[in-house]
Amino acid sequence: MxxxxxxxxxxxxxxxxxxxxxxxxxxxxxxxxxxxLKVSWRKLVCNNLGLPKWIFMLRLVAHGKLYTRDKLSKWGVICNVMCPLCDKESESHSCLFFLCEMSAQIWQRLLQWQGITRRPKDWDAEIRWLTNYAKGKIAKAELYRIVLAAAAYTIWKERNMRVFQDKKQQLDVMIKLVMQEMFFRGNLRTKVARWLTNFNFYPV
Incomplete structure (x- = not known):
């Protein structure tokens, strides 16, 4: 045959x-x-040392796939479009990351904790800045990527807690928890663990 x-x-x-x-x-x-075409934020998501649930949330935020109230209102699902974090503006992707008063404070304080002093911008502007700053394999870049993932997860979690459970966490408590998680995750990699010795483990 x-x-x-x-x-x-x-x-x-x-x-x-x-x-x-x-x-x-x-x-x-x-x-x-x-x-x-390769997306500009791919290196912020790939090889990120953050928790898997943080990385998953970061990818959704980067794609703009979260069901924010402005989208739900356009689909006729809800009528109330106010941001549950600040109760001042319409909830949108840009508002949550990082233009609303509360999310801006969270992100700014996490930046300051790393020694970065600048005002938070909207998501697209932040990604452009982060893509340049957080590139490479140096410890501060790796830490920056972890903090970004943790911040995105924390903000969306707090938003959902306020919407579905009618509960709130204090700003200082959220930030403190994120910073402590940074030490836990960062200690999994030697160079990041050494870099973390420059930062406050238990901020007040």
Whole structure:
């Protein structure tokens, strides 16, 4: 029985497996996947030392996929669009990250804790700044990426607690918990653990 030949379509080319000395799996995968532009925030999410739930939330925030009240109102699900964190503006992605009064305070104090003094901006502006600042494998960049993920998770968790449970946490308590989590996660990597010795473990 004559042996059949197996071909793999790769773009516009066909590769005969029987005549190949090596199988270029990387090239084959890239051709099947196609070309896509890399998002600017990919390095903030990939290889982030934060908790998995933080990373998951950070990815949702980066994609703008959270069900904020402005979206729910457009779909006719709710009528109240006020931000549950500040009760002053319409809740939107930009408001929560990081323009509303409360989220801006959380982010600014976490920046100051790392020795960074500047006013918080909206999410897109923050990502542009973070992409330049938090690149590379140095300890302060790794810590910065962890703090960003923790801040996004903490803000959304507090928002949901206020909406669904009618409960509130004090600002100082939230920030303190985030900073303590930073030490726990950072100690998993030696260079980050050494860098964390410069920071206050139990701020008041």
């Amino acid at each position: 004559k042996e059949s030949k197996y071909y793999i379509a790769a773009g516009y080319e066909q590769m005969d497996i029987h005549t190949m000395e090596q199988f270029p799996s990387k090239q084959f995968y890239q051709r099947l996947r196609g070309g896509f």
